Amino acid sequence: MEKRQELYRGKAKTVYATDDPGLLVMHFRDDTSAFDGTKVSQLAQKGETNNRINAFIMGKLAAAGVATHFVRLLNERDSLVIALKMIPVECVVRNVCAGSMAKRYGIAEGTRLSEPIFEFFYKSDALHDPLVNDDHLRVLGWANATEIAEMKSLTHRVNQVLKPLFADAGIELVDYKLEFGHAVSDPAGPLLLGDEFTPDGCRLWDLATQEKLDKDRFRRDLGGVIENIRKSPSALACRCHNALPRRSKRASAKRQKQEQRSRPCGRLFCSIATALFLHFLGCVLGVLGGVLGIHRRALGVLG
Numbered sequence: 001m002e003k004r005q006e007l008y009r010g011k012a013k014t015v016y017a018t019d020d021p022g023l024l025v026m027h028f029r030d031d032t033s034a035f036d037g038t039k040v041s042q043l044a045q046k047g048e049t050n051n052r053i054n055a056f057i058m059g060k061l062a063a064a065g066v067a068t069h070f071v072r073l074l075n076e077r078d079s080l081v082i083a084l085k086m087i088p089v090e091c092v093v094r095n096v097c098a099g100s101m102a103k104r105y106g107i108a109e110g111t112r113l114s115e116p117i118f119e120f121f122y123k124s125d126a127l128h129d130p131l132v133n134d135d136h137l138r139v140l141g142w143a144n145a146t147e148i149a150e151m152k153s154l155t156h157r158v159n160q161v162l163k164p165l166f167a168d169a170g171i172e173l174v175d176y177k178l179e180f181g182h183a184v185s186d187p188a189g190p191l192l193l194g195d196e197f198t199p200d201g202c203r204l205w206d207l208a209t210q211e212k213l214d215k216d217r218f219r220r221d222l223g224g225v226i227e228n229i230r231k232s233p234s235a236l237a238c239r240c241h242n243a244l245p246r247r248s249k250r251a252s253a254k255r256q257k258q259e260q261r262s263r264p265c266g267r268l269f270c271s272i273a274t275a276l277f278l279h280f281l282g283c284v285l286g287v288l289g290g291v292l293g294i295h296r297r298a299l300g301v302l303g
Contacts, residue, residue: 001018001019001020001023001080002018002019003016003017003018003025003078004016004017004018004019005017007024011031011032012028012029012031012032012046012047012050012200013026013027013028013029013196014026014027014029015027018080021083021184021185022082022083022183022184022185023071023080023081023082023083024080024081024082024083025074025078025079025080025081026078026079026080026081026196027047027077027078028046028047028048028050028051028054028077028078028079028196029046029047029077030042030043030044030045030046030047031043031046032046032200047076047077048076048077050196050198050199050200051073051076051077051078051079052073052076053197053198053199054070054079054196054197054198055070055072055073055079057162057197057198058070058193058197060161060162060165061158061161061162061193061197064157064161065157066154066157066158066161066193067190067191067192067193068192068193068194069081069082069083069084069181069183069192069193069194070082081194082183082185082192083183083184083185084181084182084183084184084192084194085181085182085183085184085187086179086180086181086194086195087142087143087147087151087179087180087181087191088122088123088124088142089120089121089122089123089132089137089142089143089151089179090120090121090123090129090177090178090179091118091119091120091151091152091154091155091177091178091179091180092118092119092120092121092155092175092176092177092178093116093117093118093119093155093156093158093159093175093176094113094116094117094119094174094175095112095113095116095159095163095172095173095174095175096110096111096112096113096172096174096175096203096205097109097110097111097112097113098110098174098175098203099175099203101117101119101175104131110210116156116159118152118155118156119131120132120133120134120136120137121177122136122142123179134148147180147191150180150190150191151178151180151191154178154180154191154193155178158176158178158193158197159173159176162176162197166204167207170206170207170208171204171205171206171207171213172204172205172206172207172210173202173203173204174202174203174204174205175202175203176197176201176202176203177201177202178193178195178197178201179193179194179195180192180193180194181194199213
């Protein structure tokens with residue numbers, strides 16, 4: 001597979017063509033933005049962190065029967081994905097009232113919802129991603145009735161998979177957005193989950209303290225981040241940071257300079273995202289460690 005010309009540059013990712021027209025390379029950059037790109041920053045290690053989190057989540061969803069465009073990780077920042085013709089809407093599920101929903105309806109942020117609420121938003125920075133309904137999608141030709149029903153069903157299915165997964169890690173999945181499309185090689189085929197699932201596109205709160213563990217820390221310039229993260233159930237995962245792939249000395253020095261220039265909240269946001277991924281990794285390693293311990297004890301008994 002050969003990475004070729006740049007096709008699209010978004011707020012935080014760049015998409016490249018490959019020698020296979022049905023496949024693309026999705027490159028995660030260190031850029032972050034908020035408020036439709038009016039607030040931007042460079043956050044050291046954000047790209048590679050989001051790339052790994054996305055790969056982990058996409059793998060979990062695929063194993064649960066949710067078809068995605070994700071194929072495999074290529075390196076720290078690149079993933080191979082299926083080329084999609086996207087439906088121009090975001091599918092949002094809310095488990096807790098927060099963000100724009102709280103402002104729109106005057107409901108206190110943090111209000112628990114009796115059941116998940118689904119919303120469609122039309123993708124347009126110029127229009128600030130307006131809230132739309134089924135009729136808008138159908139009458140304006142953005143999606144047909146079958147696609148609308150399938151997007152709703154798949155988005156709720158993702159909630160059923162990820163909400164308990166995050167809860168087991170001591171994290172509340174407050175809300176998230178998804179995007180869907182059809183493979184360009186099979187335009188009449190099934191809908192596939194596209195884009196990404198990372199802390200850039202969801203809200204994650206510590207279950208015990210309700211501290212924010214997502215991009216809201218960047219949006220709102222929140223202080224005292226590290227002190228609160230150390231209280232989080234995922235804090236121990238921060239100690240595993242060295243488990244990430246090693247860089248060359250030259251690359252490491254360059255990264256250190258970038259990190260020094262990054263805003264404190266940016267560095268801490270990346271630590272949050274890294275901790276989230278490594279917490280899941282730590283759970284797996286813990287299971288393996290337990291198996292090895294049993295094996296050693298068995299050998300001792302046999303000896």
